[in-house]
Amino acid sequence: MRRRRARYRSKLRIITDILAVLVEEGGPVGPTRILYGANLSHERLVRYLAEMEEKGLVERLTGEEGRARYVITERGRRLLREMRRIEEFLQAFGLEI
Amino acid sequence: MLAWFLLFSTSMEVLEGAVALLTAYYALKFYRLVREDKLLKLFLAFLSMGLGLVVHGITAGGVLISLARLRPALAFLTLRGSSYALFTCEAAGYILLSLTYARLPREEEGGAEGPEGSAALLLATAAAARPVRPELLVVLMRPPPVLEGIALALLIYLSARTTSNFLSRKEVNPFLVCFSFLFLTAARACFLLSFALAALYITGHVIQLLAFLSFLLLVLRVMRS
Numbered sequence: 001m002r003r004r005r006a007r008y009r010s011k012l013r014i015i016t017d018i019l020a021v022l023v024e025e026g027g028p029v030g031p032t033r034i035l036y037g038a039n040l041s042h043e044r045l046v047r048y049l050a051e052m053e054e055k056g057l058v059e060r061l062t063g064e065e066g067r068a069r070y071v072i073t074e075r076g077r078r079l080l081r082e083m084r085r086i087e088e089f090l091q092a093f094g095l096e097i
Numbered sequence: 098m099l100a101w102f103l104l105f106s107t108s109m110e111v112l113e114g115a116v117a118l119l120t121a122y123y124a125l126k127f128y129r130l131v132r133e134d135k136l137l138k139l140f141l142a143f144l145s146m147g148l149g150l151v152v153h154g155i156t157a158g159g160v161l162i163s164l165a166r167l168r169p170a171l172a173f174l175t176l177r178g179s180s181y182a183l184f185t186c187e188a189a190g191y192i193l194l195s196l197t198y199a200r201l202p203r204e205e206e207g208g209a210e211g212p213e214g215s216a217a218l219l220l221a222t223a224a225a226a227r228p229v230r231p232e233l234l235v236v237l238m239r240p241p242p243v244l245e246g247i248a249l250a251l252l253i254y255l256s257a258r259t260t261s262n263f264l265s266r267k268e269v270n271p272f273l274v275c276f277s278f279l280f281l282t283a284a285r286a287c288f289l290l291s292f293a294l295a296a297l298y299i300t301g302h303v304i305q306l307l308a309f310l311s312f313l314l315l316v317l318r319v320m321r322s
């Protein structure tokens with residue numbers, strides 16, 4: 001019987017993925033785009049975005065139609081930069097976050 | 098001959114240890130940011146290797162400086178003790194690195210007796226400024242061959258893991274780590290064989306230095322990215 005290996009994503013990995021989507025998009029991004037980009041359920045995305053907003057990693061903007069959109073902050077960019085370095089360092093040894 | 102040998106060993110080990118400590122510093126810096134267990138293990142592994150090399154190097158240097166005043170038996174005991182300390186630190190480092198790849202039960206470090214009588218005699222001979230066989234100098238500087246064999250086995254495992262990582266990624270940074278471990282393994286094999294042919298001790302240190310320089314290059318590349 002073939003056993004399927006589930007890939008576990010740490011909280012830090014998910015935060016990095018969300019920040020990466022925001023950087024890739026370049027401007028304010030809606031939750032649906034982030035949800036697909038970071039491969040998350042809506043419930044988890046809402047939880048993560050609230051926490052990231054609280055920590056100053058993302059900023060929530062409200063559009064004319066009252067829809068929430070998110071942008072990465074300078075603090076978020078710094079974290080993403082450091083995370084990419086850490087990822088590179090660990091990957092050199094064949095390890096992952 | 099003994100003075101030249103100790104001077105070479107001291108300078109190489111301090112240099113290699115410094116690079117290992119620098120790698121440990123960056124692993125700690127990254128660990129403090131993300132509190133990731135693997136980074137803590139990398140930090141402790143490189144710290145252990147670095148401290149072992151620096152302490153052994155400085156001890157050999159200390160013995161070199163005070164060779165004329167030191168009693169041969171005391172010099173022998175100091176060098177022997179520090180070579181065991183070096184092995185313990187290196188083995189601990191390699192075991193920690195192995196643990197980051199696989200959760201294996203902790204291995205017991207074996208103990209073995211070396212030709213201590215000959216080494217003690219060597220120091221007495223050195224004190225009397227008589228020519229000595231270079232292979233006896235190796236006995237002074239390195240832990241016994243059985244312990245070198247244990248470290249070699251650990252390094253072969255780490256080389257296999259890092260080579261497999263490089264072959265699956267085919268990128269520069271995994272190559273540098275793979276290169277480092279292959280060279281550390283080759284250096285260890287040289288140290289093991291140097292009990293029979295002393296020239297391999299020098300070759301081993303040159304190869305080991307290249308391995309640590311490769312780690313340094315990795316750190317510089319990561320920090321520049």
